[in-house]
Amino acid sequence: MDWNEKYIAVDWGTTNRRAWLVDPSGNVSARFADNLGLMAVPPGGFEAAAADIRQQLGPWPMLLAGMVGSDQGWQQAPYVACPASAKMLADNIVWIDDNRSGIVPGVCQTSGHPDVMRGEEVQAIGAVNGSLVSPDAYICHPGTHAKWIRLERGQIAGFTTMMTGELFNLLRTGSILSPQMQSEAVDGDPFRAGLDAAFSGASLSSALFTVRAQYLLSNRPGDGASYASGLLIGSDVRAGLAQASPGEEIALIGRADLTRLYALAIESAGHGYRLIDGDRAFLAGIAAIVPYLEKERIS
Amino acid sequence: MDWNEKYIAVDWGTTNRRAWLVDPSGNVSARFADNLGLMAVPPGGFEAAAADIRQQLGPWPMLLAGMVGSDQGWQQAPYVACPASAKMLADNIVWIDDNRSGIVPGVCQTSGHPDVMRGEEVQAIGAVNGSLVSPDAYICHPGTHAKWIRLERGQIAGFTTMMTGELFNLLRTGSILSPQMQSEAVDGDPFRAGLDAAFSGASLSSALFTVRAQYLLSNRPGDGASYASGLLIGSDVRAGLAQASPGEEIALIGRADLTRLYALAIESAGHGYRLIDGDRAFLAGIAAIVPYLEKERIS
Structure with missing residues (x-):
């Protein structure tokens, strides 16, 4: 797959999903959102649900993050341990769908209290990559399971749910x-x-x-x-x-x-x-991962 | 009603009830327990449910405490405010069933944080009346809504749920x-x-x-x-x-x-x-209330 032309970024959660078509300069040329979260995908239905995304946005390579990489998602993408960088996320992507789709791993904390995240890591990395925060920011991410994330030198150093x-x-x-x-x-x-x-x-x-x-x-x-x-x-x-x-x-x-x-x-x-803005941080996070794919997965 | 002969003490909660037949010297001569808590009594069914108690334990006067006195119980017995004594509970009993049955009020706290109890007040008063604790004891009463109760000079001075x-x-x-x-x-x-x-x-x-x-x-x-x-x-x-x-x-x-x-x-x-022992404290609490009834309600 060639990540230099266009790619699709997907934030696929438990109750809904959002997808963006991104061009080489980082501009969004198309997008959509629907309620086809994990809970709404029938068993074995992820390939069709993913095909539906390409039906709407085109036949581009796709990076997916969020609960889609959990054990109840399309395919499990094991957690990488803190401290976690964009490169570590890129190196641990799980490739599926004839290598046309990559699932970004979640991040876990094994020193200190045990903790996990899946989806927020892309926004946290993106916030610093998109120059929205300093490389040593402290992030509060409200939600069903709210996260407090400490960035150090642009990496996820630790977090609490x-x-x-x-x-x-x-x-x-x-x-x-x-x-x-x-x-x-x-x-x-x-x-x-x-x-x-x-x-x-x-x-x-x-x-x-x-x-x-x-x-x-x-x-x-x-x-x-x-x-x-x-x-x-x-x-x-x-x-x-x-x-x-x-x-x-x-x-x-x-x-x-x-x-x-x-x-x-x-x-x-x-x-x-x-x-x-969460969407902006998400896209900046995906954009931080893609350059590593270009280097490592030129086909 | 004559409280000098025998009386029935009933702890009637949300999911079950327990009843004891008590003689003048405070001995329990009969008892029973069943699952006919508030949730199991059909609308308008409390008179029959109470008659069922006398069917089993005899035609004696009856004191009831617990959720039976809530707005979803037999009849509402408004809260008395802290500090609350056995005499205050006795003075605020709600008489029903041709004055044969009295419902002990709950206790509320209106100074400090707002709080309420219904049922635990009898055990707390009973613990000191039965010489199970000192008149200035601090009580922990675990449960769905656990209570910490401060007794001062044998009265319920304050509490936290x-x-x-x-x-x-x-x-x-x-x-x-x-x-x-x-x-x-x-x-x-x-x-x-x-x-x-x-x-x-x-x-x-x-x-x-x-x-x-x-x-x-x-x-x-x-x-x-x-x-x-x-x-x-x-x-x-x-x-x-x-x-x-x-x-x-x-x-x-x-x-x-x-x-x-x-x-x-x-x-x-x-x-x-x-x-x-919770049952022992409950019976001692009812026994602390009854002497006030003898004085005030000799018929």
Whole structure:
């Protein structure tokens, strides 16, 4: 495959996928997104699902990242260990589909606490490669499993996953707090009260129950979703910032609805932040990997 | 009703109920337990369910405590505010069923953080009334919503609820950690590693994710249930003990399977504990309330 002409970059997650057609100068000439995430692909259906991408964007070589490389994805791409660079990601790509498609490996942390990521590594590498952050940035990437990623000299030196989004969803859908958590989590007094409780070091488990107690004592619905969100995001940010240098600016990458609440939390804790567009970082990450492919896989 | 002859004490919770026939000297002459908790009683079915108790234990006056007094129970018994004594519980009993049955109110905390309990107040009052603890004891009551209760001069001065049991169940049944949490939580290295993480102040949300990461990196199932249990109980105990005097002995009331793990956590944190039988405390609590009824409700 010739990566010098055009290539397709695919961010293929659990619930959706996004694909871009990129030309040699890095410009995006076409793109699409759909809900055909891992959960929606039938067993054995990945080849057809990938063919569908080329149907829409053309017969180009393709680099894929995200959960598509997990054991439930198209093909498993084993994790590379921190510290991880663009070259290490390139060297450990799993080639499939007659070598026309490469799956970028995830990154794991084996020293310190055990941890894994899959997809965020491309955005983290891309943020520095695209000159969106310094080579020694500290990244906050909100999500179901939020990541705090330390870059050192442009490599992923270490990271920590927080189950913040998943805990919020579990509480909202299946807990005794569900009836008080049905509205959307938004900025306001309840969110900030949640932040305050988290920053004061309150126990998550007891502070969460005040949502229920408050409702029973006042018999008013309140805004438990925003309070719980403030509490969970505040705990997340508190733990994440404990690894930051004093006053260090945080690179915040992710969906606008989540980064807004995280930005508030980071600011409230006395740190600045820089908002990074996730798609732009992703494409810059793929662009950081491709040059190694040109050298090593000229066919 | 004449409370001087015999009476029936009922602890009626969400998933089961227990009833005892008590004679004047406080001896239990009959008892039974079944799964007819609140969730199993059909709408409008509480009178029949209560009649069923008298069918089994005789036509005696009856005191009921627990979720039976909630808005989903037989009849709502509003909370009394801390500090709460046996006399206050007696004075605020809700009489129903031709005054043959009294529902003991729950207790709420309105100064400090908002909190509520329903059922544990009888055991707490009973523990001191039955001389099982000192009038200034600090009680740990494990459960779905664990309670830490401060007694002062034999009254419930304040308390804190931890959603520990519910969080464990949510994670076990519906989270990405579920596959690694199917075995029973037991004492052992994983449980103690969870305790250590909690006592070191690790973020709950990131420490929990190591269960998943460890599994993905080792490809072995591990014992995520025990680790998560150690982490959650450790966080609970750490927050609870922050309100204890240095080295204070903790009164531990509850089900044997839970108190065992909490006892380990409390010991690991450098505190002693005294194990209190929950049923004995409950009956002593009802026995603390009854004398006020004799005085006030002689018919």
